[in-house]
Amino acid sequence: MTEHNTKLTSAEIACTWTGYMNDSMSKCILGYFLKHIEDKEIKSIVQTAYDLSTVHVEKLRALFQREEIPLPIGFTNEHDVNKDAGHLYTDTFILTYVNHMAKVGMLAFSGFMSMSARKDIRLYFKEGLQEASNLYDESSDVALSKGLFIRAPYIPYPTEPDTVDSKSYFSGFTFFSKERPLNAIEISHLYMNIQTNIIGSKLALSFAQTSQREKIQNWMLRGAEISEKHVQIFGKALLDNHIQPPVPHDIAISDLTTPVFSDRLAMFQMSFLSAAGTGNYATAAAASQRSDLVVNYERLSLEIGQYAKDGADIMIHHKWLEQPPGTKDKEKLAKKKE
Known part of the structure; x- marks a missing residue:
């Protein structure tokens, strides 16, 4: 990211903080998947996803250091995952999970980008959106090639345009x-x-x-x-x-x-x-x-x-819920002086 004198807005802090939490979690889960996955094509997809999360965590860590913002606790391989525990998920589940999280990532990055003003932050989320889109595309291709992609139901093609001709179109089930x-x-x-x-x-x-x-x-x-x-x-x-x-x-x-x-x-x-x-x-x-x-x-x-x-x-x-950055209670600060 490029240097910038303008301070991060509350929205940019929220988006980057959330991104760090999500990617630090993903890094732990994907690292565990890599240890136990057997299918080479699916493993390649998971490796791509893991590498992306790793780069994101490092970029955001560097951003927080430059901005002098405390690094979120997040999640780490040392404290939050036991890679030697054994095999828990099938390769098919792992591919489905990565494909789903890529879809979630596309929605998240587009939303984060739309809330950001600083050029370097917009660029970061823009790149993330493209990466999530590519990951979804690649994981979908593998799922399709293996007959694992679950398509939405088919319906007959419409034969002509139509308009709603009754308010009953909006009604659900009734006794009548x-x-x-x-x-x-x-x-x-x-x-x-x-x-x-x-x-x-x-x-x-x-x-x-x-x-x-x-x-x-x-x-x-x-x-x-x-x-x-x-x-x-x-x-x-x-x-x-x-x-x-x-x-x-x-x-x-x-x-x-x-x-x-x-x-x-x-x-x-x-x-x-x-x-x-x-x-x-x-x-x-x-x-x-x-x-x-x-x-x-x-x-x-x-x-x-x-x-x-x-x-x-x-x-x-259990003191597990990490608090997002926020503002101070002004009333409480005022009364504390007294």
């Missing part, structure tokens, strides 16, 4: 009428949210299986149950339209019970996915035009929100 067939936009969001919940469910089960703390195990198992329930709800909406929900191939976990990741890292990863899921549901609710779908997304978002809050309470209890 059946809901209309799903449109392509609604199908695409149901498909995406099924995919993300399947990944979340498997991750939560793996963390529960390898954690030594009962409270963490219970919270992770609850997360897996929530994800599985949401998959059933979204899948039913597709099945009611005679559309087969997407079924992933062998994104499984082994029977390993030896701790692999620190509970702190596991909790952060699930909180990260919960936040991403809430954003996905909000986007899906805004894009969907059938009222029953909108109601489902809104009520399920509340369930995720309560789950995330309970997770935050556990992290606070």
Whole structure:
């Protein structure tokens, strides 16, 4: 990054701090994957992702040092991962995870870039966006070549443009009428949210299986149950339209019970996915035009929100929740003088 005299804005501090936390976590997870992965093509993709996270962490560390901002605690290989624990995930799951996180990265980097003013910070996030896009492209190519890419459902091509001719188009199920067939936009969001919940469910089960703390195990198992329930709800909406929900191939976990990741890292990863899921549901609710779908997304978002809050309470209890940079309480400072 280039030298710049202008101080970072609150948005730029927030974005770079969040980026450091996410990439330090990814570096730990991807480093563990590399130790146990067998498929050479998938390993090459994971190596690329690991190298990107490593470079990002170093660039952001240098930025914080130049700006004289304390380095976030983040996550490290020494404290948050046991690479010698054994094999926990299948190669297929690993590829699916990297592909999914590349999609999350594209959304994150584009959002970070749009909130940044300084040229060097915009350039950093612009490069990150391109890297995440390339990673998604390359991981998708490998998944397609191995028959592992789960496509969205097919529908017949439209034969002519059409317009909405009744307010009932926006209605869901009632006792007087059946809901209309799903449109392509609604199908695409149901498909995406099924995919993300399947990944979340498997991750939560793996963390529960390898954690030594009962409270963490219970919270992770609850997360897996929530994800599985949401998959059933979204899948039913597709099945009611005679559309087969997407079924992933062998994104499984082994029977390993030896701790692999620190509970702190596991909790952060699930909180990260919960936040991403809430954003996905909000986007899906805004894009969907059938009222029953909108109601489902809104009520399920509340369930995720309560789950995330309970997770935050556990992290606070164990002093695992790192606080983002913020401003001082001016009133408190004034009264302290007295």
